[in-house]
Amino acid sequence: MKILVADGVSPKGIEILQKAGFETVIKDKLPAEELLEIIPDFDGLIVRSASKVTKEVIERAKKLKIVGRAGVGTDNIDINAATAHGIMVINSPGGNTIAATEHTMGMMMAMARNIAVANETMQHGEWNRKKYTGVELRGKTLGVIGLGRIGSGVATRALAFDMNVIGYDPYVNEERAHSLGIKVVSLDELIKQSDFITVHMPLTPKTKGMLNKDNIAKMKNGVRLINCARGGIINEQDLADAVKSGHVAGAAIDVFESEPIDPNHPLIGLPGVTLTPHLGASTVEAQVGVSVDVAQGIVAALNGEPVSTAVNMAPVSPQTMKFIKPYLDLAERLGCTACSLADGPISEVTIKYNGEIADVDTKMITIAAIKGMLNPILESNVNYVNAPSLAKERNIKITEIKDKAVENFANLITISITSSGKTETIQGTLFGEEGRIVSINSYRVDVDPHARILICPHINRPGVIGTIGSLLGYANINISGMQVGKTKIAGTSMMVLTIDNEIPDTVMQQIINLDGIFDAKLVNYYTV
Ligand SMILES: NC(=O)C1=CN([C@@H]2O[C@H](COP(=O)(O)OP(=O)(O)OC[C@H]3O[C@@H](n4cnc5c(N)ncnc54)[C@H](O)[C@@H]3O)[C@@H](O)[C@H]2O)C=CC1
Numbered sequence: 001m002k003i004l005v006a007d008g009v010s011p012k013g014i015e016i017l018q019k020a021g022f023e024t025v026i027k028d029k030l031p032a033e034e035l036l037e038i039i040p041d042f043d044g045l046i047v048r049s050a051s052k053v054t055k056e057v058i059e060r061a062k063k064l065k066i067v068g069r070a071g072v073g074t075d076n077i078d079i080n081a082a083t084a085h086g087i088m089v090i091n092s093p094g095g096n097t098i099a100a101t102e103h104t105m106g107m108m109m110a111m112a113r114n115i116a117v118a119n120e121t122m123q124h125g126e127w128n129r130k131k132y133t134g135v136e137l138r139g140k141t142l143g144v145i146g147l148g149r150i151g152s153g154v155a156t157r158a159l160a161f162d163m164n165v166i167g168y169d170p171y172v173n174e175e176r177a178h179s180l181g182i183k184v185v186s187l188d189e190l191i192k193q194s195d196f197i198t199v200h201m202p203l204t205p206k207t208k209g210m211l212n213k214d215n216i217a218k219m220k221n222g223v224r225l226i227n228c229a230r231g232g233i234i235n236e237q238d239l240a241d242a243v244k245s246g247h248v249a250g251a252a253i254d255v256f257e258s259e260p261i262d263p264n265h266p267l268i269g270l271p272g273v274t275l276t277p278h279l280g281a282s283t284v285e286a287q288v289g290v291s292v293d294v295a296q297g298i299v300a301a302l303n304g305e306p307v308s309t310a311v312n313m314a315p316v317s318p319q320t321m322k323f324i325k326p327y328l329d330l331a332e333r334l335g336c337t338a339c340s341l342a343d344g345p346i347s348e349v350t351i352k353y354n355g356e357i358a359d360v361d362t363k364m365i366t367i368a369a370i371k372g373m374l375n376p377i378l379e380s381n382v383n384y385v386n387a388p389s390l391a392k393e394r395n396i397k398i399t400e401i402k403d404k405a406v407e408n409f410a411n412l413i414t415i416s417i418t419s420s421g422k423t424e425t426i427q428g429t430l431f432g433e434e435g436r437i438v439s440i441n442s443y444r445v446d447v448d449p450h451a452r453i454l455i456c457p458h459i460n461r462p463g464v465i466g467t468i469g470s471l472l473g474y475a476n477i478n479i480s481g482m483q484v485g486k487t488k489i490a491g492t493s494m495m496v497l498t499i500d501n502e503i504p505d506t507v508m509q510q511i512i513n514l515d516g517i518f519d520a521k522l523v524n525y526y527t528v
Pocket residue numbers: 071072073074093096097100145146147148149150151168169170171172200201202203206207228229230254255278279280281282
């Protein structure tokens with residue numbers, strides 16, 4: 001498989017891709033037209049913030065399976081288009097947190113003490129001590145908007161500078177804010193009380209222009225603003241106007257609505273304004289971190305493994321991922337088994353979780369089951385990204401049930417599929433990390449759901465199993481394992497044979513026609 005690295009990333013990640021057997025094509029600052037032209041040839045794409053992965057790029061990328069963002073912000077990627085095409089988007093959120101946090105602190109100090117402008121003028125032979133008198137951070141109120149990884153890092157560092165830190169983040173609870181040692185206030189209060197305001201949230205339709213002329217007018221006279229998150233969160237023209245009027249004493253800006261910026265940008269040349277060209281993540285350490293993280297994510301995803309940093313899937317924490325990982329494979333095999341038993345279009349699927357597993361976030365396990373169920377019947381490649389939307393398109397109703405109560409197994413997944421008014425129910429559990437099917441339509445079994453199995457409910461009387469064995473033997477099909485499951489219904493059993501070769505349709509029909517056989521279903525796990 002081929003991976004295109006469109007923006008410069010550290011060679012450490014590229015080594016990981018190459019070691020995993022991927023061919024890599026490395027381009028730095030790839031022009032948009034060239035990206036469009038060459039993308040059809042690639043299975044994976046790595047970008048930073050410079051490359052724009054537009055709908056057009058996605059639509060041309062017929063082989064593309066994954067876009068990896070070596071960094072946090074994915075606003076340069078059309079996530080909806082990627083999802084609609086079943087393309088996974090992953091990012092590498094932890095790797096550049098410290099870099100962006102420290103850059104924010106640096107920008108705040110540079111702005112407060114006129115460091116950048118003093119340096120610039122000194123380089124031109126000027127010695128002007130009076131003009132560049134600054135202000136102290138100690139005792140000033142810092143308003144942090146967005147208390148995620150970077151915002152909370154900035155908050156705790158600012159406390160070490162004896163600043164009074166207040167924060168606003170509608171998605172962070174008070175407990176978390178208290179653990180940071182800061183006070184949570186409303187946006188309005190933060191705007192009115194702060195001497196410095198720094199923003200640390202993603203650019204979304206909600207956050208675009210969140211700081212603008214209306215609320216800048218409510219800020220303290222002499223307020224200083226910092227944006228090391230995304231251009232556009234603070235309206236650039238409104239900010240420039242407020243700096244010119246003197247209401248805003250300083251601005252430290254690393255990110256811009258359009259990058260690189262135009263030489264006529266309104267913030268260029270204004271007193272008190274410190275600008276850097278999107279340097280927040282540009283440290284040696286951060287670039288190694290994001291490159292390694294994104295490469296590992298791509299290798300895992302292209303090997304069919306789930307990735308906790310996927311952006312267009314339900315987010316899963318690394319701890320939850322560790323717990324659920326073995327269940328994903330099991331659920332996919334149970335889904336595949338259930339689908340193979342169904343006799344018509346699937347209308348409804350119920351996935352029930354019993355035991356400890358009922359306490360964790362099972363969304364991804366449910367998706368794995370749907371993926372396993374749809375892959376054998378759909379032409380398109382069903383993956384963790386497109387499985388829910390493909391099920392929805394086919395009007396399949398999906399229900400998750402959770403119940404901590406257990407009977408025979410510490411954890412049990414039960415998948416019931418309804419098709420043509422008939423429901424097939426498969427149950428599975430883990431023995432250690434090994435998945436097992438433990439019941440099929442109430443017949444108790446212990447089946448390893450790999451390779452290929454033949455499931456035959458039959459009359460429990462002498463000779464029935466033997467006739468199938470002979471028939472398969474004549475057809476030169478080897479049976480490498482066998483289980484007979486019983487139920488409470490007297491006189492019937494469930495035979496599950498592990499089969500080494502494909503069974504031709506004619507032989508399947510002969511099996512179904514045998515006296516004492518109710519049905520025969522072949523389950524192939526090659527799609528899992
Ligand atoms: N300048 C640079 O080079 C870098 C910039 N960034 C940017 O910094 C920003 C923050 O990154 P992280 O802290 O890693 O993200 P994060 O996801 O950990 O934190 C974002 C926070 O914003 C909050 N939030 C969302 N909507 C909000 C709203 N309307 N009002 C207030 N808070 C809101 C969320 O609840 C979350 O706590 C992102 O935009 C990212 O792209 C990240 C790394 C480097």
